[in-house]
Amino acid sequence: xxxxxxxxxxxxxxxxxxxxxxxxxxxxxxxxxxxxxxxxxxxxxxxxxxxxxxxxxxxxxxxxxxxxxxxxxxxxxxxxxxxxxxxxxxxxxxxxxxxxxxxxxxxxxxxxxxxxxxxxxxxxxx
Numbered sequence: 001x002x003x004x005x006x007x008x009x010x011x012x013x014x015x016x017x018x019x020x021x022x023x024x025x026x027x028x029x030x031x032x033x034x035x036x037x038x039x040x041x042x043x044x045x046x047x048x049x050x051x052x053x054x055x056x057x058x059x060x061x062x063x064x065x066x067x068x069x070x071x072x073x074x075x076x077x078x079x080x081x082x083x084x085x086x087x088x089x090x091x092x093x094x095x096x097x098x099x100x101x102x103x104x105x106x107x108x109x110x111x112x113x114x115x116x117x118x119x120x121x122x123x124x125x126x
Contacts, residue, residue, distance in 0.1 A: 012124045021045060025118050026060075028089055033060070033124070036070075042103040057104045058091055058112045062126045070111055072097050087117035 004011075012022045016033065019040040024033045032049060034041030036059045046053055059070055064082045067074060071094035078092050096111035105111055116122060 009120065009123050013126075016041070016124065019044070021048065022124070024124055025120055026089075026116050031060075036060075036100040036104050039101040039103055042101040046103070053103070054107070056108050056110075056112065058114055059100055059104055060125055061113055061115045062122050063115060066115075067094075067113060070097055070100055070113060071095060082115075087115050087122075090114060 006012075012024070015022050016035045019035060019038045021032055021034045021041065021044055023030045025031075032045055034045045036042065036057070042057065045051070045057065061067060061070065064079070064086065067078075067082070071092075073095045078094060081090060081092065091112050091114040093110050093112050096105055096109060100111065
């Protein structure tokens with residue numbers, strides 16, 4: 001795996017669209033990001049981080065409206081929490097839809113989701 005250091009958001013988005021990984025800033029740390037819809041990218045995250053496959057990943061979304069893409073049966077309180085505390089370091093555990101790679105969720109029927117207030121982060125994942 002080749003390492004490229006740069007600041008191009010366009011290049012980072014291209015890497016994600018090509019099942020490659022990128023490091024991106026979040027509220028608390030730099031995170032290793034991959035396309036949540038790609039089993040190849042998700043498996044690479046587990047391999048690079050040496051993360052156990054039973055430990056599900058958090059799916060980052062660009063805005064609250066995108067929540068319906070990855071989750072179902074979303075309670076009103078989830079929207080209230082997102083409106084009160086997001087964007088920011090809030091993660092919700094919700095019933096998953098099957099759009100993301102099955103490896104994101106491990107063997108769980110839930111998905112964890114968050115969205116960042118970092119404009120860099122939002123731009124890359126859109």
